[in-house]
Amino acid sequence: MSLTAAAFLLTFATGLGLAVLRNPIYGLYTYVAVFYLDAPHRWWGTGLPDLRWSLIAAGVTAVSLLRVTADSARPPWYRTLPAVWLIAYTTWLLIQSPWALDPAEHRECLILFAKFTIVYFLVYRLIDTPARVADFLLAHVLGCLYLGLIALGMDVPGGRLDGVGGPGIDDSNTLGMHAATAAIVGAMLIFATRGWRRAAAVISAPFILNMIVQTGSRGAFLALFAGGVTLLVLRPREKTRLFLALAIVAVLGFGYVASATFWERMQTIESAVKQDADIDDSAEGRIEQFKAGIRMFAAHPLGVGHRGFVVLSPSYLEQKYLTSAGARSSHNTFITTLVEQGVPGAVMYSLLWAWVLKECARARGWAKRTRPLLEVSLIAAVSGGLIVVLIGGQFADFLKVEVQIWLLGLLASLEGYYATTSRGSINSGKADDVRSAIAARHRAYRTPVFHKDPSTERAHVGRFGRN
Secondary structure (H helix, E strand, O other), X not given: OOHHHHHHHHHHHHHHHHHHHOOOHXXXXXXXXXXXXXXXXXXXXXXXXXXXXXXXHHHHHXXXXXXXXXXXXXXXXXXXXXXXXXXXXXXXXXXXXXXXXXXXXHHHHHHHHHHHHHHHHHHHHHOOXXXXXXXXXXXXXXXXXHHHHHHHOOOOHHHOOOOOOOOOOOOHHHHHHHHHHHHHHHHHHHHHOOHHHHHHHHHHHHHHHHHHHHHOOHHHHHHHHHHHHHXXXXXXXXXXXXXXXXXXXXXXXXXXXXXHHHHHHHOHHHHHXXXXXXXXXXXHHHHHHHHXXXXXXXXXXXXXXXXHHHHHHHHHOXXXXXXXXXXXXXXXXXXXXXXXXXXXXXXXXXXXXXXXXXXXXHHHHHHOOOOOXXXXXXXXXXXXXXXXXXXXXXXXXXXXXXXXXXXXXXXHHHHHHHHHHHHHHHOHHHHXXXXXXXXXXXXXXXXXXXXXXXXXXXXXXOOOOOO
C-alpha cells in the first residue's frame, strides 16, 4: 500500500470519527471527497480494498445525524417534493423487480436510488443555511478542479475525454455535464463571495472549462449555455453591470481554451437539428433511438426495468445503430425513464422537473426584490445547475447522475429557508424564533452562525462580508 493510500485511509477514518463525535457535516464532506477521489481506481490507491466507500460514509453520517434534532422551523425532509420523488421512484423500482429484463442491473439501480435517498436526506438536513450552501457548492467546484488537473495530463484521442471521473461520471458526456454544473455554480460564487472562497472559484474556473472542452460533448456545451442563460435571468438586478462584465470574461475564457476539434463537433449541432446531409452518425443514431424508445414504451407501458432499453435495442434498432456488442442504450433521460419505468416513472420524472421549473420561476421573483446578494446568487446558482442537468439529459441518459441529487437537496433547503425567513418578516415574534433556532443549531454543531435578520431583510454580515 502506498503512502498516499494510507493517508487516504487515515483521512477517511478521521472524517467519519469527527462525524460521530462532533458534527455530522464532517461525514458529508468526507462523502463528497470520496466521490471525487475515487481512491480504489487511482494509481495511488493500489492495495485499498474495493469497498463501497461512499456508501459507508453516507451510512455513518446518516446514523450520526439521527441524534441531532431537526429544526422545527423547516419542513421535514420527507415532505419536500424531491424526497417524495426519490422514495416513490425507489419503491417503483422495487415493485418492478419481478419482471425486470436485466435483474442484476435493475438491482444495482435500486440500491443506488436507496443511497440517493440517504444522500438527499443528508444534504437537506445538514446544508441548512445560505452560508453552508455556498461552502457545499465550493466543495463541488474544488472536486471538479481536482478532476480538471488530472485531465490536463491525459491524452484525448478523437477529442473525447473518458475515464477521468469516478463511477457515474467516467464517460465524456456525463463528465462534461457534471463539470458544466460546477462551472455554473462557480461563476456565482465568484460573483457573490469574497476572500479565499472567491479566489478558489476563480482559480478553478479555467481548469473546469478546459475539462468541458476536452470531453467534446455537444450536450454538455448546450447545457452550459442554458445554465448561463438561467443565471442571466435570475441574476441580482442591482449587480447587473458586474454580472455582465464577469459573463464576458467567462465567454472569452471559454473561447480561449476551446480547441478547433471542439468547435468542429459543435458545428454538427445545427445539422442534427435540420437533419440535413451533414448530420453525423451519432446525431442520427440519437434520433433513431428516440423513435425506437417510443415503440418500446407502446409495447411495455409499465416499463421493463433498468437497462431494459439495452436488452430490447437489437429488436428495435438497425444493426448500424448498435455498438460492437450488438446493443445500444438510450441517449435521452426521459425516453430512458419512459421505456424502463413506464408510465409511473415518466409521470414522477415529469413532476420532479415541473417542480424545479416552478422554483426557477419563483427565484426570478426573488431576484427582483431587495434581498441579500448571497441569497439571490445561490438560488440562481443551484437553479442554473439543475437546468444544466435537464438540458444535458436531452442528449444522454442522466437519470442516475449524483450531482442532481445534491442540487435538488440544496434547492429544497434554500426554498425552505427562504420561506421560513419570509414568514418571519411578517411576524417579528416568529422572526425571533427562527433566528434563535438557527443560532441554537449552529451552537450544537460548534460552527459559526450565519446571521440574518428576516424582519428587515438586512444583508448578510460575517465570513462572506457585507453585500
